[in-house]
Amino acid sequence: MTTYRDAIRTALQTLLREDPRVFFMGEDVGRYGGPYAVSKGLLEEFGEDRVRDTPLCESTFVGAGIGAAIGGMRPIVEVMTVNFSLLALDQVVNNAAVMRHMSGGQFEVPLVVRMATGGGKQIAAQHSHSLENWYAHVPGIKVLAPATVQDAHDMLIAALEDPDPVVIFEHQMLYGVDGPLDTDATPPSPWKAAIRRPGTDVTVIAYGGSVPKALTAAEELEKEGVSAEVIDLRSLRPLDRDAIIGSVSRTHRAVLIDEAWKTGSLASEISAILAEDAFYELDAPIARVCTLEVPIPYAKHLEEAAIPQVDRIVEAAKRTVSGG
Amino acid sequence: MTTYRDAIRTALQTLLREDPRVFFMGEDVGRYGGPYAVSKGLLEEFGEDRVRDTPLCESTFVGAGIGAAIGGMRPIVEVMTVNFSLLALDQVVNNAAVMRHMSGGQFEVPLVVRMATGGGKQIAAQHSHSLENWYAHVPGIKVLAPATVQDAHDMLIAALEDPDPVVIFEHQMLYGVDGPLDTDATPPSPWKAAIRRPGTDVTVIAYGGSVPKALTAAEELEKEGVSAEVIDLRSLRPLDRDAIIGSVSRTHRAVLIDEAWKTGSLASEISAILAEDAFYELDAPIARVCTLEVPIPYAKHLEEAAIPQVDRIVEAAKRTVSGG
């Protein structure tokens, strides 16, 4: 068993060892060992040239990653958390995402950006965002959200192989989670969704940190006689429409989990895809279980109430199965 | 008849004249006369203290607006376009939107931020964004999108009266549009949607720069025997769920127009609301007419093909009326 954190470190090590063009940079990734201890030991192994502690300048070190990628390197940039990535959004949206297009295909940006996301640690309104859907909105970038230890490893490897800029969201509550890791197996395509648990009565669609909650909810539902299929989206852009539509075409009911605020969430996008292309398959309203429309409060009981929890998923699934 | 641009200027004048706490700032709003000539003459009338040309520092002048609002002023900040607002997003999301909440209700941010949005002027991939849904995603701020000359005026006045931060999106193609303006009438609530054209067969929902296109499409549909109801959302946050659900409950069909990229658009949110709360009213798949998944190309024919046009709306409405 390996932790999610260690799986990412293993992937980083592999990439840094195998390709001299690869380097890794971000705030406190070196001496400090990484804000989530992901990169502990990498500076010692690879040196200051290839494991770079950056100053606090999100816009510029992400932009420098873009420039270095265009310049022939294979940078992996860590933006400590999605909360700080707001400062780098201009570089992501107006440079990384459009460089290939604006140049008529002359320049590509083989950049990987990793960041922690989500709430659950009582770090309040400025530090608990889930903005995956903002990134998934942008043509020109791809977005991954590993929910398992294996994916945490494999997706980083796949992201670096990709010729396009890839943003990886790692839910902060997953770093300590244990799971099996096989570094020799041929990984499935990172761009496809996975059925984490088959079921027949309702499809529960989740990603990242919500996947474990969806699985726990499915277990509880099972006890109550409801068979829930749990889909892990894995790739948030592109979305695996076939998998989403396929599952709902079997169960005819959908519950969408997203730790983002409900309005304008990725769950809304999944719902829209279903209402567009699986409309005649649906037997009940599509339910969304998302974060309430409030900045994340510090107090534990309020934070818990704000973000999706197992009981809300169970309740939504039961409601959906009984027709909304 | 007044232009949209002049209507905004009239509102700015009224606000600056009536309340000494009001001031207006942004890039080139003074000497230059405003990038879209909205604020021409205001510097001359109100002086450098109340009409402030800022340096190019979106993050800081938006943040300064937040600070000034907390400090008792009533700032109206112009961020030239939504494209540059990416540089100020941290201030909007991590300060304006959360200050009231983080402080347990002690501080409020009566700030108005105006910005131009959208494509249609061949200004290409870095200058043609439609990111309304990003803003509409954020609890703590409110978002308006005036589509008419009257609303351009009234919404600015209403935004300033509001105790919460309000972001106003002005579609760049609307500034030159003419329409009636009555500055004496009591305006309708800015937070409610409007039926711009009643109809019975299908509901076409649009906002901002897409509203005129939706209306033209409705005229064409009329000729082909399809009666389309056109809803102008007006407020993008909060959304007027009742109006949306009400109209679709009458027509049983919905076509959603959004100049944003389709994936993760505000259209997706509207669709999700319908699939959630008007599911049993729907007789056909919900269609979205949005921008294709490509950075906006410079070439005219490609830009036109990328963003929603009347023909695509007509086609989607007809498809929807015939059951998808």
Add this chain to the structure above:
Amino acid sequence: MTLDISRDHALELLRDMIRIRRFEEKSAELYSKQKIRGFLHLYIGEEAVGVGAMHALREDDNIVATYREHGQALVRGIPAGEIMAEMYGKANGCSGGRGGSMHLFSAKRRFYGGHAIVGGGLPIAVGLALADKMKGEPRVTACFFGDGATDEGEFHESLNLAALWKLPVLFLCENNEYAMGTALHRHVSDRDIANNPPAYGVPADSVNGMDVIAVERAVHNEAELVRETSKPRFLELKTYRFRAHSMYDAELYRSKEEVEERKKQDPIDVFQARVLNDGMVTQTDIDAIEADAAKEIAAAVDFAEQGEWEPVEDITRHTYARDLS
């Protein structure tokens, strides 16, 4: 050199430094007991900065601080109980339990947070000063931020805007030589941070941030100059953090020896020794201060323990002036 301050004032300064130290030691303990959660950034080692500065500023001045703000908040007069309750997440906390350690606020005391996005408070400070300038209020906005914040673009944008518009902001850089685990010379190209502001026409100076008297004097001078000229000024406060960056930090990036060495400049020890040595203050005074602090903190913990949890039904409160739904 004897101190040219009154005995009362010396006691006040010492008292406030000790209050902060003991308050934070208790906070760390309560963190281990999981009474306090989230991020907790201790000020231990930097007390002379907060105490000196807060004593130098006027009651009517505005304060903008960082996530490492317990010290400033306490000295500014937010009751220890309200701060502690805030860290417990209780409704009787100074931010109603919504903010936690990083987001202490007090409208009454013009304490504008508690900001956790590095550099994010600077534009707010500029805006507060702009409001004052436009209203003709003779107020200074004192803005605290770390050495790490000077790397962010907003620092420079804020200096430029404040200088250009002649705004009464006092930029107070708490240079504790580290931005998280990144040492100063590994994150700024010019270690002499006070070299930068003059390039914007903002006068800059540095002071020993381990010396509470020096800090108080310098901040006082700077603040009064800002007030007089209605122009921004910058002061670097050279200090050092004795504890980890936050409770998550394993401190791999510096040696125990380095920290021990720097503890020799402990602002409390040094000042205490000095005033004792001077004969200005006696051990009895100090014992009384310690006893008072202990009492204050015990009462604060009590206040927090007794506090109510905000009802979950009110969850969306404070998102807007009026509930939208």
Add this chain to the structure above:
Amino acid sequence: MTLDISRDHALELLRDMIRIRRFEEKSAELYSKQKIRGFLHLYIGEEAVGVGAMHALREDDNIVATYREHGQALVRGIPAGEIMAEMYGKANGCSGGRGGSMHLFSAKRRFYGGHAIVGGGLPIAVGLALADKMKGEPRVTACFFGDGATDEGEFHESLNLAALWKLPVLFLCENNEYAMGTALHRHVSDRDIANNPPAYGVPADSVNGMDVIAVERAVHNEAELVRETSKPRFLELKTYRFRAHSMYDAELYRSKEEVEERKKQDPIDVFQARVLNDGMVTQTDIDAIEADAAKEIAAAVDFAEQGEWEPVEDITRHTYARDLS
């Protein structure tokens, strides 16, 4: 003072300045005819900067420019026809018609755009230089940006990072005294822009950007110092824009007299008079240059007119390496 350059070189510099001038005059005309659309920012008045700089840099150096980059692109060797076709939005444009006037690119010529977010190109330049440094390439990345860009936080972040990591970036600030309609003294607190970079340990100098020889010399010196030391340097090029900011600008913010006054320093007129006066160049030479330029531009317009429109079916091309759908 006589020029210590060869006749050939003088002709080259003059030719390139005239090419840019005539190319842009034609562009303005074509804009009125609606052949060119979107934003069009003319370089007229600033030609000495682009020409001097591009002649001073090596073919293998990297160029990062702004939306006001026709001059740099032309001198760098992107064929006039491809630039014109780009502005027409044709498939034979240098960016395939996807970019337009603001987004000229050429991989072959290491011309990395054409950036329209003010300040947004600077971090890209820092990254290109980082790549070169890590690969051991003896290349300089020359990054052009305006005076307005120095207001943006990214300017400062980029200076800090380039200095801290010792990256071979040559920062070239085209100070034309205006950011759109905002005069220099109304947008920067210290008008002497070259005062700023030294605060980051980045050596900075200024040069008369209306003098093509001075520009070439200064850029050459700076670039070679950057190459030798592998450290960033900054050069301010003092220039002036004779035309409106873009085709939308009514120029309310400055007087006709001011512009007329500054036109006396027209970089082409001044240089032409000087080399004619020197006897280095004759009117016949100049007539030949004008004739060549006219021919080149006529051919460019032809190339653009003849170009194909990219098929609409290909609309989502160049979004990803492979189409995702």
